[in-house]
Amino acid sequence: MKTQQQANVPKADFPPELLQASLKERVDYFKTRLIDHSLLNVAFKKAMAALGSSSGPRVVTITGPTGVGKTTMARRIYRQLMKNYEAEIAADPSMVPVLGINAIPPNGTSFNWKDFYFRLLEKNGDVLLDHKLNLPRQGNMFPELLSPPPSEGATADTLRRALEKCIRTRRTKFLIVDEGHHLMMVKDDGRLEYQFESLKSLTIETDVIIVLVGTYRLLDIREHSGQLVRRSEVVPLSRYDFRRQGHKHSFASALATLQNKMPLEETPDLVPDAEYFYLKTGGCIGILKDWLTRCLEQAILENRKTVDTEFASRFALDNKGLTTIIEEALAGEAKLSDVSLDSIKTLLADGMPKVIDAPEDPNKKKTPKRRVGERNPVRDQTGGFHVAP
Numbered sequence: 314m315k316t317q318q319q320a321n322v323p324k325a326d327f328p329p330e331l332l333q334a335s336l337k338e339r340v341d342y343f344k345t346r347l348i349d350h351s352l353l354n355v356a357f358k359k360a361m362a363a364l365g366s367s368s369g370p371r372v373v374t375i376t377g378p379t380g381v382g383k384t385t386m387a388r389r390i391y392r393q394l395m396k397n398y399e400a401e402i403a404a405d406p407s408m409v410p411v412l413g414i415n416a417i418p419p420n421g422t423s424f425n426w427k428d429f430y431f432r433l434l435e436k437n438g439d440v441l442l443d444h445k446l447n448l449p450r451q452g453n454m455f456p457e458l459l460s461p462p463p464s465e466g467a468t469a470d471t472l473r474r475a476l477e478k479c480i481r482t483r484r485t486k487f488l489i490v491d492e493g494h495h496l497m498m499v500k501d502d503g504r505l506e507y508q509f510e511s512l513k514s515l516t517i518e519t520d521v522i523i524v525l526v527g528t529y530r531l532l533d534i535r536e537h538s539g540q541l542v543r544r545s546e547v548v549p550l551s552r553y554d555f556r557r558q559g560h561k562h563s564f565a566s567a568l569a570t571l572q573n574k575m576p577l578e579e580t581p582d583l584v585p586d587a588e589y590f591y592l593k594t595g596g597c598i599g600i601l602k603d604w605l606t607r608c609l610e611q612a613i614l615e616n617r618k619t620v621d622t623e624f625a626s627r628f629a630l631d632n633k634g635l636t637t638i639i640e641e642a643l644a645g646e647a648k649l650s651d652v653s654l655d656s657i658k659t660l661l662a663d664g665m666p667k668v669i670d671a672p673e674d675p676n677k678k679k680t681p682k683r684r685v686g687e688r689n690p691v692r693d694q695t696g697g698f699h700v701a702p
């Protein structure tokens with residue numbers, strides 16, 4: 314059996330010929346290495362179980378802090394789902410079982426559904442896209458003038474209907490929306506409910522399962538749509554948190570796996586400083602990976618045989634930026650933690666807390682009180698005929 318000591322000995326894990334390769338090849342090799350780590354495996358399994366169940370949720374929300382590896386996991390889910398449908402695609406090559414899209418942040422004040430539908434149609438290979446335009450009739454007489462950008466000619470409703478049809482004909486089963494939190498960028502919070510209504514009705518009309526991938530902001534869905542909660546499941550992809558049991562060991566082991574894949578003459582030995590790497594990444598594996606990639610590139614440029622913690626510290630995130638990332642993560646984790654069953658009991662027993670009357674504004678103008686029988690001031694009638702007494 315391997316002892317703890319042996320397990321931590323750095324051991325090169327890359328094709329040795331890479332040491333003679335170009336800077337780009339070496340960096341690209343490391344960049345494209347994806348590692349399995351325990352929190353990723355937990356989240357991936359949970360997501361696949363939710364997506365594989367016929368009575369499962371219609372919306373699966375994958376959420377976690379920035380740089381934890383959400384997009385990377387979404388790609389893995391995409392590949393796995395496509396693989397599950399290999400045989401069906403072979404029988405019907407027009408089938409597009411999984412659609413993936415990035416929700417683009419709004420240019421103006423609110424999320425642009427028209428643009429979103431248009432991009433989805435484009436991805437789904439909708440060849441008639443250019444014909445879904447509401448063009449002025451006279452336009453036909455001047456074909457040379459007929460070139461407005463397609464997305465500007467169609468209404469959101471036209472595109473939405475086209476998308477529903479397209480999803481049905483392509484037999485699309487899953488729609489993965491990365492950066493899903495951009496959907497929540499609306500002018501006023503009152504509109505949030507409508508954002509989710511749109512998604513919900515898409516799942517109802519087409520039977521597609523939507524996978525929303527994004528930051529913890531996505532959890533606000535739960536506060537805006539009780540209906541969507543009923544039909545959805547949240548899959549957290551968490552950062553490592555040394556306050557939790559086993560996380561220190563798993564983080565160190567992910568660090569070891571990554572360092573061993575860095576194509577350097579001498580394999581780095583960073584694990585003894587795992588605590589420092591934890592501090593400087595907030596426990597997010599994606600941030601760690603990007604940081605090590607930067608170290609690798611610089612080390613090659615500077616003709617170094619290896620990298621150590623001191624060298625790595627030159628390329629670490631600054632503490633201020635890190636504070637923002639960690640604060641956001643902590644706030645999200647607090648949102649994620651469920652309320653106790655007791656608070657549900659209290660809610661059901663007592664109902665909503667009473668709204669306490671607002672205290673009277675002392676600056677508000679008061680109408681002077683009149684004695685009983687005193688007339689309210691009225692304007693006497695003027696003009697017209699006066700009947701002489």
Ligand SMILES: Nc1ncnc2c1ncn2[C@@H]1O[C@H](COP(=O)(O)OP(=O)(O)O)[C@@H](O)[C@H]1O
Nearest residue numbers: 346347348379380381382383384385599600602
């Ligand atoms: N399991 C993993 N193994 C290796 N690299 C990873 C892994 N997860 C994420 N990364 C890398 O970390 C970086 C950030 O990951 P990303 O998925 O974009 O994070 P997020 O979407 O949560 O912000 C990317 O460069 C990605 O390739």
Ligand SMILES: [Mg+2]
Nearest residue numbers: 383384385492
């Ligand atoms: Mg991402």
